Amino acid sequence: MHVAVTVDDREPAGVAETVRGHTDVTETTVERLPAGDLVVGPVGLERKTPRDYVNGVMSRSGPDLYDQLERLAECYDHAYVLLEGDVSAFDSLRTSVDPTAIRGSMASITARYGVPVIPCTDRRRLVDFAVRLGRKHTEAPSSRPLPVGSVPSRSEPxxxxxxxxxxxxxxxxxxxxxxxxxxxxxxxxxxxxxxxxxxxxxxxxxxxxxxxxxxxxx
The missing domain is CATH 1.10.150.20 (5' to 3' exonuclease, C-terminal subdomain)
Incomplete structure (x- = not known):
């Protein structure tokens, strides 16, 4: 299944270039988004480098991440935060924030806000994962569903x-x-x-x- 992707016009030019280079993307639009950095179908995604993530969580500089999460939830059916880097990158950042606390914030945001925070290693993999998320939230379920009870119900906490x-x-x-x-x-x-x-x-x-x-x- 092919998808169309919208990239926020405040993102680096390399993000749109990477999106255009994805084999499953049929159309790439660059415009000002009301929330998020990428939109794929019903999915809104916030792209963060490890340093951007730390600054956003701690409200040290730039947009407050929690405000961004609220806008994502308001604008899109499904919301995700994708890290353009690995969790291990937090250990090498020159910051006074304990890397353990940073990883804890990822779990807290996922659990309490219902917005998964997912490390994606690099930009190419981040874009690929964003495209796959958009497809999975749009396409019909597999003809071979998982057995009942193998996945927790959406009604559960x-x-x-x-x-x-x-x-x-x-x-x-x-x-x-x-x-x-x-x-x-x-x-x-x-x-x-x-x-x-x-x-x-x-x-x-x-x-x-x-x-x-x-x-x-x-």
Whole structure:
């Protein structure tokens, strides 16, 4: 499926060039957007370099990220923040902000605002992921749907759905974890012993959950 993409006219020229070079993009428009940096179908996307992200979260310079998230939610059916870089880039930034706190803010924004923050390594991969998101939110579902219960229902709390999407944690275990730890921040603070104390979670499963959560937070 091919898509049309709109790029905000305040973005660097290289962004529109990368969009035009994508094989699945049939039309590229550059104009002033009411929110976001890229629009693909019903999807609005905010593009951030690691430094832009830190400045936006901490409101140190430039637009406040939380204001941008609110405008995205108002203007588009689906909203995402895509990082033009890797999470490891936060470790090398010359800033007084602890990289752990920055990664925590990514989890917080995803859980509390319902806007996923996704690292995309570089600009080419960011544009490719944006195009794929637009396609997936537009095209008809696959003719081979996943079994009922394999994916958490949209009616469930965002954090609970997040737990269910982490590799090794299905809907049933996600519900158990959510009852004990209603926020990702609380779950990240839990030790293996804390998890093992939850009814129905043994030592092996507790350790698997502990490692899976930290792998997802990296």
């Amino acid at each position: 965002t954090t609970k759905r997040m737990y269910g999407c982490i590799e090794g944690i299905g809907p049933e275990l996600a519900a158990t974890l959510y009852d004990a730890y209603p926020s990702m921040a609380e779950l990240l603070e839990a030790s293996v012993a804390d998890l093992e104390a939850i009814e129905g979670i043994g030592e092996r499963r507790a350790r698997a959950v502990y490692e899976a959560i930290r792998a997802a937070d990296r």
